Amino acid sequence: MIILRDVTRTYRLGSRQVRALDRVTLTVAEGEFVAVVGPSGSGKSTLLHVISGIDRPESGEVLVAGTAIAQRSENDLARWRGQTVGIVFQFFQLLPTLTAVENVALPMELRGDSGGDYRNRARRLLAQVGMSARVDHLPSELSGGEQQRVAIARAIANRPSLLLADEPTGNLDADSGAEVLSLIRQLHSRGMTVVLVTHDPRIAAQAERVVHIFNGRIVERH
Ligand SMILES: Nc1ncnc2c1ncn2[C@@H]1O[C@H](COP(=O)(O)OP(=O)(O)OP(=O)(O)O)[C@@H](O)[C@H]1O
Ligand SMILES: [Mg+2]
Numbered sequence: 001m002i003i004l005r006d007v008t009r010t011y012r013l014g015s016r017q018v019r020a021l022d023r024v025t026l027t028v029a030e031g032e033f034v035a036v037v038g039p040s041g042s043g044k045s046t047l048l049h050v051i052s053g054i055d056r057p058e059s060g061e062v063l064v065a066g067t068a069i070a071q072r073s074e075n076d077l078a079r080w081r082g083q084t085v086g087i088v089f090q091f092f093q094l095l096p097t098l099t100a101v102e103n104v105a106l107p108m109e110l111r112g113d114s115g116g117d118y119r120n121r122a123r124r125l126l127a128q129v130g131m132s133a134r135v136d137h138l139p140s141e142l143s144g145g146e147q148q149r150v151a152i153a154r155a156i157a158n159r160p161s162l163l164l165a166d167e168p169t170g171n172l173d174a175d176s177g178a179e180v181l182s183l184i185r186q187l188h189s190r191g192m193t194v195v196l197v198t199h200d201p202r203i204a205a206q207a208e209r210v211v212h213i214f215n216g217r218i219v220e221r222h
Contacts, residue, residue, distance in 0.1 A: 001162060001193045002028035002051055007060030009046055009216075020046040021057065022216035030161075033185070033194045035207035043216040044197040045090055048164045051195065052085050053077040065162060082111050086155035090166040090197075092147045094139040100126060100150045101135040107157040125153040130179060144171040152180060156187060163187060165196045169203060181206060 009021040020043045028034050036044050049055035050062055053069040062069040065084050072080065081087075094103045104122035126135050129149040139147050148171050155163060165184065169177035181203060188194045196207060204210045212219045 001030040001032070001065055002026065002195070003061070003063040004050070005061040007050060007057045007062060009043075009050060009055065009057040019216050021050065023060070024213075024216070024218050026211065026218055028193060028195060031188075031191055031193055033188045033206075033208045034196070035204035035210045036195060036197045036213060037199065037201065037204045037210060038213035040199075042213045044213055045166055046216075047213065048087070048166050048195065048197060052081060052087055052164055054081075054087075082107060083158060084160055084162060086158070086160035086163045088148075088151050088155045088163070088165040088168045090170070092139070092144075092151045094147055094150055094154070096139050099136050099138055100131060100142065100146075100153075103139070103150055104153045104157055107154060111158055113158075122153070122157065125157060126150065129153050129183060130176070145173065145176050148172060149176065149180065152183065160192070162193045163195070165194070167197055167199065169198065169200070177203075 004024055004026045007021055007024045008019065011018045011020055024047065036047060038044055046055060050057050051064055053072070056070065067080055069077065098106065101119060101122045104125050105118040108118040108121060123135055126132060129152055131146060131149050131153065134142060134146055142150065148168060152168060168184065169180050172180060184194060184196065185206065198204050
């Protein structure tokens with residue numbers, strides 16, 4: 001599902017260079033559930049951005065679900081992402097002027113698949129993440145944990161084959177964190193490939209494989 005070969009991504013800040021990913025090579029099989037752990041600033045979010053094609057490395061190869069990211073235009077990638085990849089961002093990135101149900105329905109509307117009835121499907125997804133009572137709230141009227149749950153519902157709206165989740169339980173209390181994790185495990189058991197970034201070793205322990213990242217470099221342990 002995911003093949004990264006020798007991927008390097010360097011950020012330049014004035015004269016300073018930060019090597020966020022340093023010759024990263026990683027393979028994730030279809031249907032696998034992989035956790036990525038590592039200290040703050042080690043490159044975890046950058047890794048997810050590179051896998052989803054939101055960010056492009058300056059060298060190396062990125063192949064995701066048969067798509068060579070480097071060979072696709074931005075428009076092409078955006079369409080591909082909308083169909084294939086669900087992303088839960090570290091800082092939610094919900095649209096502030098849309099309600100919870102509108103945020104979740106948006107990817108379905110953008111894809112425009114048949115069946116319609118996006119609002120009702122969005123409501124059902126929100127019910128799955130325990131947000132039935134908040135469907136008409138704006139993000140600014142939701143707590144961090146509630147926004148996170150809306151972001152998860154939005155990420156799975158188009159039933160992506162790959163779910164990338166950046167600290168999806170980072171803003172949740174223990175109970176809602178456990179619920180979100182069990183939802184992710186359910187999706188995985190139905191065949192979804194999952195890459196989950198977390199600081200929490202107890203959450204990482206629930207994945208099939210844990211990938212450690214330090215200073216932009218991957219160290220795998222089994
Ligand atoms: N847009 C950017 N411009 C400059 N430097 C960046 C940018 N994005 C990330 N970096 C740097 O790249 C490195 C990796 O960042 P990244 O966000 O991937 O870390 P992370 O592992 O997700 O950290 P955290 O656990 O705090 O979210 C950091 O040193 C960060 O400062
Ligand atoms: Mg991060």
